[in-house]
Amino acid sequence: MRFTEIAIDTGSRKIIDITDKVREFCRDQGDGLCLVFAPHATAGLALMETGSGSESDLEDTLERLFPHKDIYKHRHGSVGHGANHILPVFVSPSLTVAVRKGLPVLGTWQSIVFVDMNADNPHRRVQCSFVGSPQ
Amino acid sequence: MRFTEIAIDTGSRKIIDITDKVREFCRDQGDGLCLVFAPHATAGLALMETGSGSESDLEDTLERLFPHKDIYKHRHGSVGHGANHILPVFVSPSLTVAVRKGLPVLGTWQSIVFVDMNADNPHRRVQCSFVGSPQ
Amino acid sequence: MRFTEIAIDTGSRKIIDITDKVREFCRDQGDGLCLVFAPHATAGLALMETGSGSESDLEDTLERLFPHKDIYKHRHGSVGHGANHILPVFVSPSLTVAVRKGLPVLGTWQSIVFVDMNADNPHRRVQCSFVGSPQ
Numbered sequence: 001m002r003f004t005e006i007a008i009d010t011g012s013r014k015i016i017d018i019t020d021k022v023r024e025f026c027r028d029q030g031d032g033l034c035l036v037f038a039p040h041a042t043a044g045l046a047l048m049e050t051g052s053g054s055e056s057d058l059e060d061t062l063e064r065l066f067p068h069k070d071i072y073k074h075r076h077g078s079v080g081h082g083a084n085h086i087l088p089v090f091v092s093p094s095l096t097v098a099v100r101k102g103l104p105v106l107g108t109w110q111s112i113v114f115v116d117m118n119a120d121n122p123h124r125r126v127q128c129s130f131v132g133s134p135q
Numbered sequence: 136m137r138f139t140e141i142a143i144d145t146g147s148r149k150i151i152d153i154t155d156k157v158r159e160f161c162r163d164q165g166d167g168l169c170l171v172f173a174p175h176a177t178a179g180l181a182l183m184e185t186g187s188g189s190e191s192d193l194e195d196t197l198e199r200l201f202p203h204k205d206i207y208k209h210r211h212g213s214v215g216h217g218a219n220h221i222l223p224v225f226v227s228p229s230l231t232v233a234v235r236k237g238l239p240v241l242g243t244w245q246s247i248v249f250v251d252m253n254a255d256n257p258h259r260r261v262q263c264s265f266v267g268s269p270q
Numbered sequence: 271m272r273f274t275e276i277a278i279d280t281g282s283r284k285i286i287d288i289t290d291k292v293r294e295f296c297r298d299q300g301d302g303l304c305l306v307f308a309p310h311a312t313a314g315l316a317l318m319e320t321g322s323g324s325e326s327d328l329e330d331t332l333e334r335l336f337p338h339k340d341i342y343k344h345r346h347g348s349v350g351h352g353a354n355h356i357l358p359v360f361v362s363p364s365l366t367v368a369v370r371k372g373l374p375v376l377g378t379w380q381s382i383v384f385v386d387m388n389a390d391n392p393h394r395r396v397q398c399s400f401v402g403s404p405q
Protein backbone atom coordinates (compact mmCIF):
# COMPACT_ATOMS: atom_id res chain seq x y z
CA MET A 1 0.00 0.00 0.00
CA ARG A 2 1.38 3.39 -0.93
CA PHE A 3 1.59 5.55 2.16
CA THR A 4 2.92 8.97 3.04
CA GLU A 5 2.84 11.37 5.92
CA ILE A 6 2.53 15.08 5.27
CA ALA A 7 3.66 17.69 7.80
CA ILE A 8 1.33 20.63 8.31
CA ASP A 9 2.29 23.83 10.04
CA THR A 10 -1.01 25.27 11.11
CA GLY A 11 0.48 28.30 12.87
CA SER A 12 -2.52 30.31 13.99
CA ARG A 13 -4.69 29.06 11.12
CA LYS A 14 -7.63 26.81 11.92
CA ILE A 15 -8.74 25.79 8.42
CA ILE A 16 -5.87 24.79 6.14
CA ASP A 17 -6.27 23.83 2.49
CA ILE A 18 -4.25 20.65 1.88
CA THR A 19 -5.62 19.79 -1.58
CA ASP A 20 -2.32 20.39 -3.36
CA LYS A 21 -0.45 18.08 -0.99
CA VAL A 22 -2.98 15.28 -1.50
CA ARG A 23 -2.87 15.88 -5.25
CA GLU A 24 0.91 15.56 -5.19
CA PHE A 25 0.71 12.19 -3.41
CA CYS A 26 -1.96 10.89 -5.81
CA ARG A 27 0.03 11.89 -8.91
CA ASP A 28 2.18 8.77 -8.60
CA GLN A 29 -0.80 6.43 -8.24
CA GLY A 30 -3.20 4.97 -10.79
CA ASP A 31 -6.88 4.23 -10.15
CA GLY A 32 -8.10 3.50 -6.63
CA LEU A 33 -9.09 4.97 -3.29
CA CYS A 34 -7.03 7.42 -1.25
CA LEU A 35 -7.69 7.60 2.47
CA VAL A 36 -6.70 11.00 3.85
CA PHE A 37 -6.31 10.72 7.61
CA ALA A 38 -5.40 13.01 10.50
CA PRO A 39 -3.86 10.96 13.36
CA HIS A 40 -4.87 13.52 15.99
CA ALA A 41 -7.60 13.58 18.63
CA THR A 42 -8.46 17.24 18.13
CA ALA A 43 -8.51 17.68 14.33
CA GLY A 44 -10.75 16.74 11.44
CA LEU A 45 -10.79 16.77 7.64
CA ALA A 46 -13.48 18.14 5.37
CA LEU A 47 -14.38 18.99 1.82
CA MET A 48 -15.48 22.58 1.27
CA GLU A 49 -15.11 25.59 -0.97
CA THR A 50 -12.22 27.79 0.11
CA GLY A 51 -11.40 31.40 -0.70
CA SER A 52 -14.93 32.83 -0.56
CA GLY A 53 -15.33 33.40 3.15
CA SER A 54 -16.53 29.95 4.20
CA GLU A 55 -13.41 29.25 6.27
CA SER A 56 -14.36 32.14 8.54
CA ASP A 57 -18.00 30.97 8.57
CA LEU A 58 -16.86 27.50 9.58
CA GLU A 59 -14.80 28.87 12.47
CA ASP A 60 -17.85 30.81 13.67
CA THR A 61 -20.10 27.76 13.29
CA LEU A 62 -17.70 25.48 15.18
CA GLU A 63 -17.47 28.01 18.03
CA ARG A 64 -21.27 28.26 18.10
CA LEU A 65 -21.81 24.48 18.18
CA PHE A 66 -18.78 23.56 20.32
CA PRO A 67 -18.01 26.68 22.36
CA HIS A 68 -14.68 27.05 24.14
CA LYS A 69 -16.36 27.58 27.50
CA ASP A 70 -16.02 25.95 30.88
CA ILE A 71 -18.69 23.32 30.20
CA TYR A 72 -16.53 20.22 29.61
CA LYS A 73 -15.43 17.42 31.88
CA HIS A 74 -12.29 16.75 29.83
CA ARG A 75 -9.49 17.07 32.34
CA HIS A 76 -6.54 18.42 30.35
CA GLY A 77 -5.58 21.68 28.65
CA SER A 78 -6.93 25.19 28.97
CA VAL A 79 -10.54 26.19 29.67
CA GLY A 80 -12.75 25.02 26.85
CA HIS A 81 -10.15 22.60 25.46
CA GLY A 82 -12.79 19.88 25.76
CA ALA A 83 -14.44 21.42 22.68
CA ASN A 84 -11.43 20.44 20.58
CA HIS A 85 -11.93 16.81 21.57
CA ILE A 86 -15.56 16.87 20.45
CA LEU A 87 -14.77 18.29 17.00
CA PRO A 88 -13.45 15.06 15.36
CA VAL A 89 -16.68 13.24 16.24
CA PHE A 90 -18.53 15.64 13.94
CA VAL A 91 -15.75 16.51 11.51
CA SER A 92 -14.14 13.14 11.01
CA PRO A 93 -10.34 12.82 10.65
CA SER A 94 -10.98 10.05 8.07
CA LEU A 95 -11.80 11.13 4.52
CA THR A 96 -11.81 8.94 1.41
CA VAL A 97 -11.54 10.24 -2.15
CA ALA A 98 -11.41 8.36 -5.42
CA VAL A 99 -8.32 8.61 -7.62
CA ARG A 100 -8.43 8.24 -11.39
CA LYS A 101 -5.27 8.27 -13.47
CA GLY A 102 -3.39 9.84 -10.59
CA LEU A 103 -5.92 12.59 -9.98
CA PRO A 104 -8.14 12.87 -6.91
CA VAL A 105 -11.74 13.06 -8.16
CA LEU A 106 -13.10 16.29 -6.69
CA GLY A 107 -15.82 18.69 -7.73
CA THR A 108 -14.82 22.07 -9.16
CA TRP A 109 -15.39 23.90 -5.89
CA GLN A 110 -14.22 21.24 -3.47
CA SER A 111 -10.99 21.56 -1.52
CA ILE A 112 -9.68 19.20 1.14
CA VAL A 113 -9.17 21.10 4.37
CA PHE A 114 -7.58 20.29 7.69
CA VAL A 115 -9.79 21.58 10.53
CA ASP A 116 -8.12 22.30 13.84
CA MET A 117 -9.50 24.61 16.52
CA ASN A 118 -6.67 23.67 18.88
CA ALA A 119 -4.27 26.63 18.77
CA ASP A 120 -1.82 24.98 21.18
CA ASN A 121 -0.18 22.67 18.67
CA PRO A 122 0.97 24.24 15.38
CA HIS A 123 2.71 21.06 14.12
CA ARG A 124 0.33 18.51 12.66
CA ARG A 125 0.39 15.52 10.33
CA VAL A 126 -1.85 14.07 7.66
CA GLN A 127 -1.44 10.54 6.32
CA CYS A 128 -2.38 9.41 2.82
CA SER A 129 -2.93 5.72 2.05
CA PHE A 130 -3.62 4.54 -1.50
CA VAL A 131 -5.25 1.23 -2.37
CA GLY A 132 -5.29 0.56 -6.08
CA SER A 133 -8.00 -1.20 -8.02
CA PRO A 134 -6.93 -4.74 -8.97
CA GLN A 135 -6.67 -5.34 -12.72
CA MET B 136 -11.69 0.96 -11.19
CA ARG B 137 -15.37 0.79 -12.00
CA PHE B 138 -16.85 4.25 -12.01
CA THR B 139 -20.17 5.83 -12.81
CA GLU B 140 -21.87 9.16 -12.48
CA ILE B 141 -25.52 9.33 -11.53
CA ALA B 142 -27.70 12.34 -12.35
CA ILE B 143 -30.03 13.49 -9.60
CA ASP B 144 -32.92 15.85 -10.10
CA THR B 145 -33.51 17.24 -6.67
CA GLY B 146 -36.33 19.57 -7.70
CA SER B 147 -37.53 21.16 -4.48
CA ARG B 148 -36.55 18.11 -2.40
CA LYS B 149 -33.73 18.43 0.08
CA ILE B 150 -33.29 14.82 1.18
CA ILE B 151 -33.28 12.34 -1.72
CA ASP B 152 -33.05 8.56 -1.30
CA ILE B 153 -30.47 7.27 -3.80
CA THR B 154 -30.13 3.72 -2.42
CA ASP B 155 -31.63 2.08 -5.49
CA LYS B 156 -29.22 3.88 -7.80
CA VAL B 157 -26.21 2.81 -5.76
CA ARG B 158 -27.58 -0.73 -5.59
CA GLU B 159 -27.88 -0.77 -9.37
CA PHE B 160 -24.24 0.24 -9.80
CA CYS B 161 -23.04 -2.36 -7.28
CA ARG B 162 -24.98 -5.20 -8.94
CA ASP B 163 -22.27 -5.58 -11.55
CA GLN B 164 -19.44 -5.69 -9.01
CA GLY B 165 -18.17 -8.47 -6.76
CA ASP B 166 -16.72 -7.95 -3.28
CA GLY B 167 -15.07 -4.66 -2.36
CA LEU B 168 -15.62 -1.07 -1.31
CA CYS B 169 -17.89 1.42 -3.04
CA LEU B 170 -17.19 5.11 -2.55
CA VAL B 171 -20.33 7.18 -3.03
CA PHE B 172 -19.34 10.77 -3.63
CA ALA B 173 -21.10 14.08 -4.28
CA PRO B 174 -18.78 16.41 -6.25
CA HIS B 175 -20.53 19.54 -4.98
CA ALA B 176 -19.57 22.16 -2.40
CA THR B 177 -23.07 22.47 -0.94
CA ALA B 178 -24.26 18.86 -0.64
CA GLY B 179 -23.61 15.84 1.53
CA LEU B 180 -24.43 12.14 1.76
CA ALA B 181 -25.77 10.25 4.74
CA LEU B 182 -27.17 6.97 5.93
CA MET B 183 -30.57 7.21 7.61
CA GLU B 184 -34.01 5.66 7.85
CA THR B 185 -36.39 7.15 5.31
CA GLY B 186 -40.16 7.13 5.13
CA SER B 187 -40.90 7.62 8.83
CA GLY B 188 -40.61 11.36 9.14
CA SER B 189 -36.88 11.66 9.71
CA GLU B 190 -36.30 13.51 6.43
CA SER B 191 -38.44 16.35 7.73
CA ASP B 192 -36.70 16.18 11.13
CA LEU B 193 -33.34 16.41 9.39
CA GLU B 194 -34.39 19.50 7.45
CA ASP B 195 -35.50 21.13 10.71
CA THR B 196 -32.26 20.13 12.45
CA LEU B 197 -30.08 21.45 9.64
CA GLU B 198 -31.96 24.78 9.69
CA ARG B 199 -31.56 24.95 13.46
CA LEU B 200 -27.80 24.22 13.37
CA PHE B 201 -26.96 26.08 10.14
CA PRO B 202 -29.67 28.74 9.79
CA HIS B 203 -30.24 30.52 6.48
CA LYS B 204 -29.77 33.92 8.06
CA ASP B 205 -27.54 36.88 7.32
CA ILE B 206 -24.70 35.67 9.55
CA TYR B 207 -22.21 34.40 6.96
CA LYS B 208 -19.22 36.03 5.32
CA HIS B 209 -19.51 33.82 2.22
CA ARG B 210 -19.76 36.32 -0.60
CA HIS B 211 -21.98 34.63 -3.21
CA GLY B 212 -25.63 33.68 -3.55
CA SER B 213 -28.72 34.75 -1.68
CA VAL B 214 -28.93 35.69 2.00
CA GLY B 215 -28.02 32.70 4.14
CA HIS B 216 -26.43 30.81 1.24
CA GLY B 217 -23.30 30.54 3.40
CA ALA B 218 -25.15 27.88 5.42
CA ASN B 219 -25.15 25.60 2.39
CA HIS B 220 -21.36 25.78 2.24
CA ILE B 221 -21.04 24.75 5.89
CA LEU B 222 -23.26 21.68 5.49
CA PRO B 223 -20.72 19.37 3.76
CA VAL B 224 -18.24 19.88 6.61
CA PHE B 225 -20.70 18.16 8.93
CA VAL B 226 -22.53 15.94 6.42
CA SER B 227 -19.65 14.71 4.31
CA PRO B 228 -20.05 14.25 0.54
CA SER B 229 -17.83 11.14 0.84
CA LEU B 230 -19.48 7.90 1.99
CA THR B 231 -18.02 4.40 1.80
CA VAL B 232 -20.06 1.21 1.89
CA ALA B 233 -18.95 -2.41 1.63
CA VAL B 234 -20.17 -4.53 -1.29
CA ARG B 235 -20.57 -8.31 -1.06
CA LYS B 236 -21.56 -10.36 -4.08
CA GLY B 237 -22.80 -7.23 -5.81
CA LEU B 238 -24.91 -6.01 -2.89
CA PRO B 239 -24.15 -2.92 -0.79
CA VAL B 240 -23.99 -4.07 2.83
CA LEU B 241 -26.56 -1.92 4.63
CA GLY B 242 -28.65 -2.40 7.74
CA THR B 243 -32.37 -3.08 7.36
CA TRP B 244 -33.37 0.52 8.08
CA GLN B 245 -30.47 2.29 6.37
CA SER B 246 -30.92 4.22 3.16
CA ILE B 247 -28.31 6.29 1.36
CA VAL B 248 -29.55 9.86 1.02
CA PHE B 249 -28.34 12.92 -0.83
CA VAL B 250 -28.62 15.98 1.42
CA ASP B 251 -28.87 19.36 -0.26
CA MET B 252 -30.32 22.50 1.36
CA ASN B 253 -29.41 24.55 -1.71
CA ALA B 254 -32.68 25.06 -3.60
CA ASP B 255 -30.98 27.03 -6.37
CA ASN B 256 -29.55 24.06 -8.25
CA PRO B 257 -31.97 21.17 -8.99
CA HIS B 258 -29.46 19.25 -11.15
CA ARG B 259 -26.91 17.31 -9.16
CA ARG B 260 -24.53 14.39 -9.59
CA VAL B 261 -23.31 11.50 -7.49
CA GLN B 262 -20.26 9.43 -8.41
CA CYS B 263 -19.75 5.78 -7.49
CA SER B 264 -16.26 4.24 -7.51
CA PHE B 265 -15.75 0.54 -6.86
CA VAL B 266 -12.47 -1.01 -5.76
CA GLY B 267 -12.61 -4.78 -5.63
CA SER B 268 -10.85 -7.00 -3.17
CA PRO B 269 -7.83 -8.71 -4.77
CA GLN B 270 -8.12 -12.52 -4.98
CA MET C 271 -12.97 -9.63 0.97
CA ARG C 272 -12.34 -10.41 4.60
CA PHE C 273 -15.45 -9.65 6.61
CA THR C 274 -16.59 -10.07 10.19
CA GLU C 275 -19.45 -9.00 12.37
CA ILE C 276 -18.79 -8.01 15.97
CA ALA C 277 -21.50 -8.15 18.63
CA ILE C 278 -21.64 -5.19 20.99
CA ASP C 279 -23.55 -5.15 24.25
CA THR C 280 -24.07 -1.50 24.90
CA GLY C 281 -26.05 -1.98 28.10
CA SER C 282 -26.70 1.51 29.38
CA ARG C 283 -23.50 2.90 27.83
CA LYS C 284 -23.77 5.38 24.98
CA ILE C 285 -20.12 5.65 23.92
CA ILE C 286 -18.34 2.30 23.63
CA ASP C 287 -14.66 1.90 22.80
CA ILE C 288 -14.36 -0.83 20.14
CA THR C 289 -10.72 -0.25 19.18
CA ASP C 290 -9.51 -3.59 20.54
CA LYS C 291 -12.14 -5.50 18.57
CA VAL C 292 -11.19 -3.75 15.33
CA ARG C 293 -7.51 -4.33 16.11
CA GLU C 294 -8.21 -8.04 16.58
CA PHE C 295 -9.89 -8.26 13.16
CA CYS C 296 -7.06 -6.38 11.46
CA ARG C 297 -4.36 -8.57 12.98
CA ASP C 298 -4.97 -11.25 10.38
CA GLN C 299 -4.81 -8.82 7.45
CA GLY C 300 -1.89 -7.24 5.64
CA ASP C 301 -1.90 -3.74 4.13
CA GLY C 302 -5.14 -2.15 2.98
CA LEU C 303 -8.29 -0.36 4.06
CA CYS C 304 -10.68 -1.49 6.78
CA LEU C 305 -14.24 -0.21 6.66
CA VAL C 306 -15.80 -0.22 10.11
CA PHE C 307 -19.56 -0.05 9.74
CA ALA C 308 -22.59 0.03 12.04
CA PRO C 309 -25.64 -1.42 10.22
CA HIS C 310 -28.10 0.53 12.40
CA ALA C 311 -30.25 3.59 11.75
CA THR C 312 -29.64 5.12 15.19
CA ALA C 313 -25.91 4.65 15.77
CA GLY C 314 -22.66 6.13 14.53
CA LEU C 315 -18.91 5.58 14.73
CA ALA C 316 -16.24 8.09 15.60
CA LEU C 317 -12.58 8.58 16.41
CA MET C 318 -11.91 10.31 19.72
CA GLU C 319 -9.78 10.23 22.85
CA THR C 320 -11.35 8.08 25.55
CA GLY C 321 -10.74 7.94 29.29
CA SER C 322 -10.29 11.67 29.92
CA GLY C 323 -13.90 12.77 30.23
CA SER C 324 -14.69 13.35 26.56
CA GLU C 325 -17.26 10.54 26.43
CA SER C 326 -19.38 12.44 28.94
CA ASP C 327 -18.78 15.69 27.04
CA LEU C 328 -19.92 14.02 23.85
CA GLU C 329 -23.14 12.81 25.48
CA ASP C 330 -23.84 16.34 26.68
CA THR C 331 -23.05 17.79 23.25
CA LEU C 332 -25.29 15.31 21.43
CA GLU C 333 -28.16 16.08 23.82
CA ARG C 334 -27.60 19.81 23.28
CA LEU C 335 -27.54 19.54 19.47
CA PHE C 336 -30.16 16.77 19.09
CA PRO C 337 -32.33 17.03 22.21
CA HIS C 338 -34.64 14.18 23.20
CA LYS C 339 -37.66 16.45 23.20
CA ASP C 340 -41.04 16.31 21.53
CA ILE C 341 -39.90 18.22 18.43
CA TYR C 342 -39.62 15.39 15.89
CA LYS C 343 -42.04 14.10 13.29
CA HIS C 344 -40.53 10.61 13.37
CA ARG C 345 -43.47 8.38 14.17
CA HIS C 346 -42.03 5.49 16.20
CA GLY C 347 -40.57 4.96 19.67
CA SER C 348 -40.66 7.07 22.80
CA VAL C 349 -40.77 10.89 22.98
CA GLY C 350 -37.61 12.31 21.49
CA HIS C 351 -36.66 9.08 19.75
CA GLY C 352 -36.48 11.09 16.52
CA ALA C 353 -33.19 12.51 17.82
CA ASN C 354 -31.60 9.06 17.60
CA HIS C 355 -32.47 8.92 13.89
CA ILE C 356 -30.76 12.26 13.24
CA LEU C 357 -27.51 11.23 14.95
CA PRO C 358 -26.07 9.02 12.15
CA VAL C 359 -26.39 11.88 9.65
CA PHE C 360 -23.84 13.81 11.70
CA VAL C 361 -21.90 10.92 13.25
CA SER C 362 -21.64 8.56 10.32
CA PRO C 363 -21.92 4.79 10.81
CA SER C 364 -19.24 4.39 8.11
CA LEU C 365 -15.61 4.85 9.15
CA THR C 366 -12.52 3.88 7.15
CA VAL C 367 -9.08 3.31 8.65
CA ALA C 368 -5.83 2.26 6.99
CA VAL C 369 -4.20 -1.01 7.99
CA ARG C 370 -0.44 -1.61 7.76
CA LYS C 371 1.08 -4.98 8.55
CA GLY C 372 -2.09 -5.98 10.37
CA LEU C 373 -2.31 -2.85 12.50
CA PRO C 374 -4.98 -0.15 12.15
CA VAL C 375 -3.14 3.15 11.63
CA LEU C 376 -4.39 5.39 14.44
CA GLY C 377 -2.93 8.35 16.26
CA THR C 378 -1.72 7.88 19.84
CA TRP C 379 -4.88 9.35 21.37
CA GLN C 380 -7.42 8.04 18.89
CA SER C 381 -9.89 5.31 19.78
CA ILE C 382 -12.71 3.98 17.62
CA VAL C 383 -16.00 4.43 19.44
CA PHE C 384 -19.54 3.24 18.83
CA VAL C 385 -21.98 6.10 19.49
CA ASP C 386 -25.54 5.18 20.37
CA MET C 387 -27.97 7.44 22.22
CA ASN C 388 -30.75 4.88 21.81
CA ALA C 389 -31.06 3.17 25.19
CA ASP C 390 -33.84 0.87 23.98
CA ASN C 391 -31.62 -1.64 22.19
CA PRO C 392 -28.58 -2.94 24.11
CA HIS C 393 -27.61 -5.47 21.42
CA ARG C 394 -25.74 -3.97 18.51
CA ARG C 395 -23.43 -5.04 15.71
CA VAL C 396 -20.40 -3.62 13.95
CA GLN C 397 -19.12 -5.00 10.66
CA CYS C 398 -15.49 -4.89 9.51
CA SER C 399 -14.59 -5.27 5.83
CA PHE C 400 -10.98 -5.43 4.70
CA VAL C 401 -9.81 -4.71 1.16
CA GLY C 402 -6.13 -5.40 0.68
CA SER C 403 -3.77 -3.49 -1.52
CA PRO C 404 -2.97 -5.44 -4.72
CA GLN C 405 0.68 -6.48 -5.06
